[in-house]
Amino acid sequence: MTELVTKLMDFGFTKTDALVYINLLKNGRASGYKIAKDISLSRSSVYSSIDNLYSNGCIFMLDGETKEYEAKSPDLILSQIEKKTIENIHILKKELSRMMLHEEKEFIYNISGYENLLQKAKEVLSQAQVEVYLNTDFPLEILENELIEAIERGVRVIVFSFNKLSTPHPSIEHYSRSEEKEKRYPSHRFMLVVDMKKAMVFSHRAEVLGLYSNNRLLVKMISEHIHSDIYLTEYEKSEPEKRCRIGTIHELENDMVIDNKKWLENEI
The missing domain is CATH 3.30.870.10 (Endonuclease Chain A)
Incomplete structure (x- = not known):
């Protein structure tokens, strides 16, 4: 569990984001209240992570009497991360190359x-x-x-x-x-x-x-x-x-x- 959390953090998840996502994967659809109870964290921090995960396209939100959330499949999430990472690498290569001093200093x-x-x-x-x-x-x-x-x-x-x-x-x-x-x-x-x-x-x-x-x-x-x-x-x-x-x-x-x-x- 700890290793999975660390790996997800390597890809931009906060620790709480990772715990919330893994909990949804393991237990299926759940409310913010239930997730907070399962992982023993405050509801405010869990709801903040839910907002992050939803904004980043990692979970679904299901409307009803009580809002519930469901994790997107790991394959879909990792494909999204891979695509975004590659795009960012191309942008960084291009922009950082423009900033680099191309003329070698004399020695x-x-x-x-x-x-x-x-x-x-x-x-x-x-x-x-x-x-x-x-x-x-x-x-x-x-x-x-x-x-x-x-x-x-x-x-x-x-x-x-x-x-x-x-x-x-x-x-x-x-x-x-x-x-x-x-x-x-x-x-x-x-x-x-x-x-x-x-x-x-x-x-x-x-x-x-x-x-x-x-x-x-x-x-x-x-x-x-x-x-x-x-x-x-x-x-x-x-x-x-x-x-x-x-x-x-x-x-x-x-x-x-x-x-x-x-x-x-x-x-x-």
């Missing part, structure tokens, strides 16, 4: 640890819907499943690397500065942009620390970097004599410089 997160960064990269790739830009010397096999699944969803995947990488799917658009296969590991650079909405940057060094963000400026800058590497590569392949260098520390000493010494010696 910039630092993430440490190679495995954590790799897991985040896989997660971001799994959300891709339109385009993926990737600038890396990491072996693409570490993201093989995510890249293939993205392509099968119709996502365009563009990859840039200085040396040639093995691609896990023929639809990957791969640009490389050199035709020599990448052999330098642990890898130095990983830049990822997904749908021009989210970006990641990290390397695989002694202290692995990376950045994950949806900040519009950072996403645009990283996207431009990847595109510029592709443009520069294709331009210098077609016009090698017009190669431009400006003699900066970045060119001469940085481990992540665009051109390593070996490549320069082979080309000059």
